[in-house]
Amino acid sequence: MSLNQLNKQLKEKQIKFLFTDYYDTVVHRHVHPNYAQRLWAKFMVRELGLSISIDELYFIRQESINYLVKKLGKSVDEIPYCAQKEEICKRLINENIISVQDKAEFINLFEDADVRAESSVQYLDQDVLDTLKYFKSNGGKVYLVSDFYGTRTLFEKLLLHHKILDLFDGIYISADLEKSKYSNSIYEPILSELNIKPEEAMMIGDNLRSDYNNAIKNGMSAYHLPHKKYLRKNKLNNFGNDNKRLKLIIDKLSKKCRKSSAIPYTEYVVFYHVFVERLYEVAKRKNIKNLFFLSREGQYLKKLFDSYQNFALIDEGYRIRTHYLKISRHAALQMSLKDINEEPFTFLSKKYSNISTDDFLIAVNCPEDLRAQIIKELQVDGKANVKGFFSSQIFESLKQNQAFTKYYDEHRKLSRKAFEEYIHSFNSNIQENGIHLVDIGWGGTMQEAVFAFFDEKIPVTGYYLGLNEIYDIRPLTKRYGLNFSIMPYPDYNDYIIKANMQLYEQFSAADHGSALDYSLEAKGYTLEYHKPEEKWLYENHIRAHQEQMLALHKELLRDLEPLCYSGEMVQSVMSKLALKVGLFQSSKKLKFLETLSHGFYQNVGTNQVGISYERPKIKSPVKSAIKFLMTPEKYFRYMVKLKPAIYKKNKLLVVFTPMYLVYVYYRFNKYLRFKVLNRFFLLKYNAFK
Numbered sequence: 001m002s003l004n005q006l007n008k009q010l011k012e013k014q015i016k017f018l019f020t021d022y023y024d025t026v027v028h029r030h031v032h033p034n035y036a037q038r039l040w041a042k043f044m045v046r047e048l049g050l051s052i053s054i055d056e057l058y059f060i061r062q063e064s065i066n067y068l069v070k071k072l073g074k075s076v077d078e079i080p081y082c083a084q085k086e087e088i089c090k091r092l093i094n095e096n097i098i099s100v101q102d103k104a105e106f107i108n109l110f111e112d113a114d115v116r117a118e119s120s121v122q123y124l125d126q127d128v129l130d131t132l133k134y135f136k137s138n139g140g141k142v143y144l145v146s147d148f149y150g151t152r153t154l155f156e157k158l159l160l161h162h163k164i165l166d167l168f169d170g171i172y173i174s175a176d177l178e179k180s181k182y183s184n185s186i187y188e189p190i191l192s193e194l195n196i197k198p199e200e201a202m203m204i205g206d207n208l209r210s211d212y213n214n215a216i217k218n219g220m221s222a223y224h225l226p227h228k229k230y231l232r233k234n235k236l237n238n239f240g241n242d243n244k245r246l247k248l249i250i251d252k253l254s255k256k257c258r259k260s261s262a263i264p265y266t267e268y269v270v271f272y273h274v275f276v277e278r279l280y281e282v283a284k285r286k287n288i289k290n291l292f293f294l295s296r297e298g299q300y301l302k303k304l305f306d307s308y309q310n311f312a313l314i315d316e317g318y319r320i321r322t323h324y325l326k327i328s329r330h331a332a333l334q335m336s337l338k339d340i341n342e343e344p345f346t347f348l349s350k351k352y353s354n355i356s357t358d359d360f361l362i363a364v365n366c367p368e369d370l371r372a373q374i375i376k377e378l379q380v381d382g383k384a385n386v387k388g389f390f391s392s393q394i395f396e397s398l399k400q401n402q403a404f405t406k407y408y409d410e411h412r413k414l415s416r417k418a419f420e421e422y423i424h425s426f427n428s429n430i431q432e433n434g435i436h437l438v439d440i441g442w443g444g445t446m447q448e449a450v451f452a453f454f455d456e457k458i459p460v461t462g463y464y465l466g467l468n469e470i471y472d473i474r475p476l477t478k479r480y481g482l483n484f485s486i487m488p489y490p491d492y493n494d495y496i497i498k499a500n501m502q503l504y505e506q507f508s509a510a511d512h513g514s515a516l517d518y519s520l521e522a523k524g525y526t527l528e529y530h531k532p533e534e535k536w537l538y539e540n541h542i543r544a545h546q547e548q549m550l551a552l553h554k555e556l557l558r559d560l561e562p563l564c565y566s567g568e569m570v571q572s573v574m575s576k577l578a579l580k581v582g583l584f585q586s587s588k589k590l591k592f593l594e595t596l597s598h599g600f601y602q603n604v605g606t607n608q609v610g611i612s613y614e615r616p617k618i619k620s621p622v623k624s625a626i627k628f629l630m631t632p633e634k635y636f637r638y639m640v641k642l643k644p645a646i647y648k649k650n651k652l653l654v655v656f657t658p659m660y661l662v663y664v665y666y667r668f669n670k671y672l673r674f675k676v677l678n679r680f681f682l683l684k685y686n687a688f689k
Helices: 004-012 035-048 054-072 081-094 103-121 126-137 152-161 187-194 208-217 228-236 242-257 266-285 298-312 329-336 346-351 357-363 368-378 393-400 402-424 445-453 492-497 501-507 532-560 567-583 587-597 621-630 632-649 659-680 683-688
Strands: 017-020 027-029 122-124 141-146 170-173 201-205 221-224 290-294 321-325 435-439 460-467 479-485 514-518 526-529
Touching (some): 017 126, 035 054, 081 103, 103 152, 141 152, 201 208, 266 479, 266 501, 266 567, 298 435, 357 368, 368 393, 460 501, 492 567, 501 532, 532 587
Parallel strands (some): 017 141, 017 201, 290 321, 435 460
Antiparallel strands (some): 514 526
């Protein structure tokens, strides 16, 4: 856009003072003006953990302003900013959304949230900016005069964000002065304060009445900017919806992940991104000060969470401290062991009930020479699996063996002392705040171990990407699956999203080995062992995979920032993505899965290498087929394994597997059940759940 005519008038009229509007003059928005206030609501809800939706807070703000307009007899832009804050707080306190004690925190964050919202949707008009800079470079003075709901300090922060604060010699805002351009009450006080002759000043802006006509009435020159296209754009931004925009962002990322240059399955970053976002929101809502990310998957989750917090955090004073706690099922067993006559060995007995004597001794870190001695004294075949080991005579004899009990007692006490010092080294007041653990999932074995370690007196809460197994949940050991959960019951999306749990583990692998035990003499308190297969896999495949996902995560941060979306929207989009990723597996992806399998192993028991898949138990093919046709989501965990299984046996046959038809049926089934039948039948209570 050429502003030659404006520059010509500035010279001809010998203008010394240039007043400029801000919105649709110096900057423009990507969204409708009111959408910025919805974003303000989003940031306030997120940062303060408010138990209210984005739209509810937005409408409370709108109604508060409408009320103040009537009460004070002023226009919208003349309402004092502090009055807005007070009125909104009154309404939130009345509805028990915040307490009287929370008011100061709410008000403290209010302006910075507005700045964050406005700056996230603004972009500079370079032509206007160049004109202002040229005018100022020739000795003129530039003043910002805006009809706006905020304060001068708010504008200073916005101008600082755009790196143009030094351009302005003064800032005048209608809400500060309680006078506006629109009502023609603001120009005269400004001219008087600055001792400016009206004929030496010019006002530029996009609003014919406020920026042109009313400026002329005050004896000033004025220039009406030809910015009608931006006004039309603002009106058009009333159309469309957040859900569609969210889908477009995820589709754009998915398309990028399908490029030949992309490592297979990098679209999994969406699941990780949603998890850390929800974790952040939950932590804010529950006022959690410290989060303990459990190794090894927690290393990458912590990296993503820290990245999210660094981007999202508005006030540094509200930062959540994050810690990386090295632990494993194996190490957790060592430090939580009770007296041999009291220890239930819950995890081992549930997962490896038919374990051999030698494997059990390995599970409690018994040295090789001592294992041989104990097995010899017991006169048993140490390598033979014992059915129901923990209720067997061999186990009873083991508990009476002097060499074993001596080692066992010394071992568990040393391990316990080392872990106690380790966890206190994080300087978190766990006695007062409890312990908040973060992990990939799936049931809470290590959470139970940590709870047992503190004699079941300190609350240990678990936050997992997914919850798929439940132990004995008690008031002090609550746990939550943030992406999917069988608690309080699984729904359609839960079944779809949880289908490939082992891949969630693989893609968040760590750069170090598994924790085996705790020792006061060890560096960082942990004794570790990195399986060669895992080390090779991480260095050659997983590290690069994680780096690509991290870059995509940062793109999502930027793309999703100026968008208001609900948890329901995200869950639906995430479920659809999981459906596509699970069914549409190219040869490149299948080959990558095969590679991953060689580096996956269990760190308890026999240390089996390779990803294992549970086969469906089919008693009646006809009944199973009917169940699949009615509720296919419950069988999705088997469907995602179909192509990898076929690929392993016949790489040519996999090409002819009709997965697209399966995908179409899943989509049709969901539409039929939730969009059609749900309106007319009660089948969901009896057949579809």
